[in-house]
Amino acid sequence: MLKNIIQKELKELWREDRVKWLCIIVAALLVTSVITSYRYNKKLKDDHTIAMRADREVWDNQRPKNPHAAAHFGFYLFKPVYPLSIFEPGVDRFTGATLFLEAHQRNNERFSNIADESDLGRFGFLSPAFILQFLLPLLIIVAGFNSISKEKESGNLSLLLSQGISAKKMFYGKWLSLFLLVAAIIIPLFIISLAVLAVQNAPIYNYAASGCMMLLYLLFYAVIINVVVFISSKAKQSSHAFIYSILFWVICCLLAPKLVANISQTASPLLTNEEALNKVKELNKGKENVHDKSSGAFKHLVDSLLKKYKVDSINQLPVNVSGVRLDAGEQTDTWNNEQVNKEQMKRLNIQQNIITLGSLFSPLIPSQQISMALANTDVYSHHRFCDSGERYRRKFVNIMNKYIAYESGLQESYTVFKTGDKLWKRVPVFSYQPPGFSALASYGFSFLALLLWLVISFFVVNKSIHQFKAV
Amino acid sequence: MKPIFSFELKKCLKSKTVWLTFILWCIIIAFATQQRIHTINVLRTANDTSAQYELRKAAAYFTLLDSAETGKKQFPKYDSDPRNPVYFNNSLPRFAIFPPGPLNSFATGQSDVMPSLYVISRRYDYRVQKEEAVNGLQLLYGKIDIAFVIVFLLPLVIIAFNYNILSSEKENGTLKLLMVQGSSLQQIVWAKMLVSLLFTLLLLLLPVACIVVEGIDPSRIISALGIYLLVALLYSLFWHLLCAFINRKIKSSAYNATILLSSWLFIVLVLPTLINTITEIVHPVPSRTKFITDYRHTLNEMERDSNSVILDKYFFDHPELVKQDTTGNTRNRANEFYKAIHINQDKTQTALQPLYVAHDNALRSANDFANKAGLISPAICMQQSLLLLAGQSSRQYVYFIERIDEWRKPYLKFIFNKLLLDKDVSKTEALQLKPFSYPPYDYSGKITLNIFLLLLFNIFLIIIVAVSLKGTIIT
Numbered sequence: 001m002l003k004n005i006i007q008k009e010l011k012e013l014w015r016e017d018r019v020k021w022l023c024i025i026v027a028a029l030l031v032t033s034v035i036t037s038y039r040y041n042k043k044l045k046d047d048h049t050i051a052m053r054a055d056r057e058v059w060d061n062q063r064p065k066n067p068h069a070a071a072h073f074g075f076y077l078f079k080p081v082y083p084l085s086i087f088e089p090g091v092d093r094f095t096g097a098t099l100f101l102e103a104h105q106r107n108n109e110r111f112s113n114i115a116d117e118s119d120l121g122r123f124g125f126l127s128p129a130f131i132l133q134f135l136l137p138l139l140i141i142v143a144g145f146n147s148i149s150k151e152k153e154s155g156n157l158s159l160l161l162s163q164g165i166s167a168k169k170m171f172y173g174k175w176l177s178l179f180l181l182v183a184a185i186i187i188p189l190f191i192i193s194l195a196v197l198a199v200q201n202a203p204i205y206n207y208a209a210s211g212c213m214m215l216l217y218l219l220f221y222a223v224i225i226n227v228v229v230f231i232s233s234k235a236k237q238s239s240h241a242f243i244y245s246i247l248f249w250v251i252c253c254l255l256a257p258k259l260v261a262n263i264s265q266t267a268s269p270l271l272t273n274e275e276a277l278n279k280v281k282e283l284n285k286g287k288e289n290v291h292d293k294s295s296g297a298f299k300h301l302v303d304s305l306l307k308k309y310k311v312d313s314i315n316q317l318p319v320n321v322s323g324v325r326l327d328a329g330e331q332t333d334t335w336n337n338e339q340v341n342k343e344q345m346k347r348l349n350i351q352q353n354i355i356t357l358g359s360l361f362s363p364l365i366p367s368q369q370i371s372m373a374l375a376n377t378d379v380y381s382h383h384r385f386c387d388s389g390e391r392y393r394r395k396f397v398n399i400m401n402k403y404i405a406y407e408s409g410l411q412e413s414y415t416v417f418k419t420g421d422k423l424w425k426r427v428p429v430f431s432y433q434p435p436g437f438s439a440l441a442s443y444g445f446s447f448l449a450l451l452l453w454l455v456i457s458f459f460v461v462n463k464s465i466h467q468f469k470a471v
Numbered sequence: 472m473k474p475i476f477s478f479e480l481k482k483c484l485k486s487k488t489v490w491l492t493f494i495l496w497c498i499i500i501a502f503a504t505q506q507r508i509h510t511i512n513v514l515r516t517a518n519d520t521s522a523q524y525e526l527r528k529a530a531a532y533f534t535l536l537d538s539a540e541t542g543k544k545q546f547p548k549y550d551s552d553p554r555n556p557v558y559f560n561n562s563l564p565r566f567a568i569f570p571p572g573p574l575n576s577f578a579t580g581q582s583d584v585m586p587s588l589y590v591i592s593r594r595y596d597y598r599v600q601k602e603e604a605v606n607g608l609q610l611l612y613g614k615i616d617i618a619f620v621i622v623f624l625l626p627l628v629i630i631a632f633n634y635n636i637l638s639s640e641k642e643n644g645t646l647k648l649l650m651v652q653g654s655s656l657q658q659i660v661w662a663k664m665l666v667s668l669l670f671t672l673l674l675l676l677l678p679v680a681c682i683v684v685e686g687i688d689p690s691r692i693i694s695a696l697g698i699y700l701l702v703a704l705l706y707s708l709f710w711h712l713l714c715a716f717i718n719r720k721i722k723s724s725a726y727n728a729t730i731l732l733s734s735w736l737f738i739v740l741v742l743p744t745l746i747n748t749i750t751e752i753v754h755p756v757p758s759r760t761k762f763i764t765d766y767r768h769t770l771n772e773m774e775r776d777s778n779s780v781i782l783d784k785y786f787f788d789h790p791e792l793v794k795q796d797t798t799g800n801t802r803n804r805a806n807e808f809y810k811a812i813h814i815n816q817d818k819t820q821t822a823l824q825p826l827y828v829a830h831d832n833a834l835r836s837a838n839d840f841a842n843k844a845g846l847i848s849p850a851i852c853m854q855q856s857l858l859l860l861a862g863q864s865s866r867q868y869v870y871f872i873e874r875i876d877e878w879r880k881p882y883l884k885f886i887f888n889k890l891l892l893d894k895d896v897s898k899t900e901a902l903q904l905k906p907f908s909y910p911p912y913d914y915s916g917k918i919t920l921n922i923f924l925l926l927l928f929n930i931f932l933i934i935i936v937a938v939s940l941k942g943t944i945i946t
Contacts, residue, residue: 018729018733022733029741032748033748036748036751036752039752040751044760047758047760047761048760050760050764051760051761051763051764054764054767054768055763055764055767058767058768058771061771062771063771073770073771076763076767078760090607090611091607091608091610091611092607093611094584094605094607094608094610094611095605095607096602096605097759097760098759098760098763100599107601108601108602108603108604109602110599110601110602111602111759111763112584112605112607112610113756113759114584114610115581115584115585116756116757116759116834117747117756117838117841117865118750118837118838118839118840118841118842118845118865119580119581119838119841119842119845119851119854119855119858119864119865119866120743120746120747120750120841120842120845120851121747121841121865122613123740123743123744123747123851123854124740124743124744124747125744125747125748125751126744126745126747126748130744134740135736135741138736142729142733146725238725239635239724239725239728242725242728242729242732243631243728246627246732250624250627254623254624255615257612257613258612258613258614258615258619259615260612261608261609261612261613261614262502262506262614262615264606264609265510265606265609265614266506266509269513270603270604270605270606271604272517272603272604273601273603273604274517274520274521344604348606351606351608351609352606352608355608355609355612378608379606379607379608382607
């Protein structure tokens with residue numbers, strides 16, 4: 001029986017011009033978007049790989065110079081481009097693609113793609129995620145807005161019920177036919193994604209994540225179908241059902257995300273560079289700067305060194321004092337940066353939590369968050385990369401400073417002392433691996449919100465079925 | 472036509488949906504304006520603080536320069552002598568603040584990703600200056616501002632009120648009645664549209680009312696407001712005409728709604744993303760990655776044998792580490808060192824110049840291509856006009872940065888020449904170096920083009936609607 005209903009529904013859907021055409025358009029856009037997205041990603045990935053190698057080459061081939069000068073010359077890191085970002089580009093266009101590492105300070109990422117784009121950039125780019133998140137819900141609306149209301153309008157509903165066909169079966173027949181419609185688009189896309197990943201030789205995580213992404217979207221669409229069917233069963237006319245469904249879509253996909261973006265920014269603005277600088281000043285207040293040779297801190301450092309090596313004057317020391325001083329200064333700087341970063345992450349977390357709260361108004365927000373996390377293109381993935389850059393910064397600055405202090409064998413001020421490429425090569429090559437599925441840990445509330453949407457929407461739809469039993 | 476008009480007007484005034492829409496519109500517009508003005512104020516306060524700091528520094532410097540020139544105070548060390556060009560450069564950095572346009576409170580534009588304050592000095596290469604921390608997700612979602620509400624939501628409101636102007640009459644059976652009474656289809660459509668347009672005008676005036684409530688004097692931006700109303704009215708007229716166009720065949724209301732919303736989706740959402748994607752293939756923005764690679768390469772190449780560019784930068788921050796003459800004659804030794812640095816910086820900047828120019832040109836032409844291609848969508852015409860009026864379009868930022876480049880050249884040259892010729896800075900000369908100001912970006916041509924295109928869309932639709940309504944026969 002259920003099978004018959006589904007068959008009939010699917011046939012009817014396909015007979016509707018608007019559904020057929022929209023399906024064809026969506027499918028065509030999806031194929032186009034996979035191709036263009038693949039192309040963009042490949043170029044970006046190649047660019048970043050070449051740039052990473054080129055920057056390392058520049059570092060290795062520096063002319064002989066002072067190690068501290070080299071630490072100021074620093075490194076540019078380029079954010080890795082992950083295979084799944086073809087399907088879910090996430091926030092990558094909006095965050096800086098490079099990170100400049102230098103002595104003393106932790107920099108923000110630089111050069112986001114969006115800053116270079118034309119005014120059209122904010123309208124968005126064609127990507128599979130855009131289609132899955134914005135257009136497929138619309139397809140569901142166009143296909144399903146009159147699923148129940150048309151049966152009511154044509155009087156079929158009473159006819160069917162009077163013939164003893166249970167309302168539940170009819171509902172689920174319609175529900176499943178809508179679900180099969182989107183599944184018919186999602187599952188081929190999943191197969192395409194596996195092929196694309198295979199072409200790229202992607203790590204095994206991505207295949208699993210791609211599967212999870214498919215399941216996630218199916219859950220999301222289940223929620224949308226529930227809402228659309230519910231509206232259709234409640235509306236007096238099909239055209240009302242259509243308008244209310246579109247209103248739901250506008251709130252879910254356009255208004256709610258923007259609203260939470262606004263509120264989160266006003267409620268917890270990120271530290272500006274100026275504020276960060278002031279915070280460092282505050283942290284340094286009352287503390288002596290070991291960089292300053294006339295300070296007590298510097299004298300204390302020298303005294304402790306003299307004591308440690310049991311000598312009477314600086315000239316007898318087996319270590320270079322200015323190197324030790326740089327090292328000590330760097331430790332203070334690092335600690336300061338750490339405090340500023342902690343404050344920054346606190347503010348960012350508040351922003352993210354406010355945005356996640358938007359899940360209560362829009363099932364898109366939690367789905368999108370999880371989808372981005374799976375593709376390593378969410379905000380937290382970005383910050384994990386920046387954190388690993390910071391760890392690398394400490395490592396290489398430390399190598400430079402330690403060299404001046406313990407290996408230069410000089411007593412002069414470090415500024416006149418030079419060294420060559422052997423030291424440059426001692427710095428390990430930067431590498432970063434994303435954490436895989438554990439990245440999802442930050443999105444517990446999003447999972448919960450999506451499940452809540454699913455459970456509540458099913459519950460509400462079930463209730464609206466009971467309403468028809470009485471007819 | 473008149474009786475239909477007055478009937479529709481009365482119906483509109485009594486409609487609950489109209490009032491509900493109006494109230495929701497008020498709430499959204501008030502929220503958008505309040506949020507935008509809050510952001511503007513936060514930014515302005517921050518910029519003002521930085522500017523005040525620099526101005527105080529400059530005032531202190533000039534007092535010092537005065538006392539040096541009149542001989543009131545002696546400066547035994549040339550390092551701390553205000554007449555020393557190096558000292559001048561260090562204590563008198565210049566700043567450029569991005570000047571927003573008259574309707575800044577209407578659109579966020581590029582203001583959330585572009586810096587609005589640049590500090591210019593020989594010490595910094597402002598091309599690779601520090602960037603502010605951002606939350607990418609916020610940028611991805613975008614802000615609710617007036618531009619968003621008008622470009623995205625206003626068409627939806629118009630569609631909701633006009634998708635069934637003829638079809639509802641047919642479905643209610645009142646169409647024949649009207650026709651019998653001597654009204655033509657055209658009269659019905661125009662009369663109904665006029666009522667809806669009046670309502671739209673009211674909606675379009677609300678943002679103006681909101682900024683007045685927020686304390687902005689409208690008389691100072693009256694011409695910009697006029698242009699805004701003109702463009703926005705043309706944009707709403709376009710959507711009205713589209714509704715009439717879809718209604719001309721008098722099919723079912725559900726059919727009309729589906730077609731109209733698909734058009735909305737296509738014009739507002741899909742077409743711009745398609746244009747972006749095509750631009751990315753045909754005329755992509757230049758790669759920043761490549762820019763950085765070239766930049767770094769040049770820096771590495773330009774390193775002096777004796778010392779490195781980057782170390783020089785370090786010495787600027789730590790002048791106490793600069794080696795001084797054993798005889799205590801710091802004047803010559805220290806400045807010799809700075810001379811070397813400035814020559815080197817000059818060489819580096821000259822070497823980098825082609826890179827900057829090439830990057831800027833490629834960026835500008837890519838943006839121009841996208842902006843021009845975007846003109847085929849009325850939604851993009853509307854958005855571009857609003858951004859231009861708000862002073863927040865990407866073109867205005869590119870123009871601003873080019874002006875900074877121009878303005879800082881004589882300033883840098885001044886210090887460079889003084890240093891190389893071993894000359895002191897005098898107050899009269901220092902005062903001749905003008906603070907940053909530039910002729911405002913002329914957007915009249917671009918907006919005229921937008922208005923012209925919107926007019927074309929409208930005229931085209933008016934003709935089609937008029938012709939096809941005349942030919943429609945009610946059966």
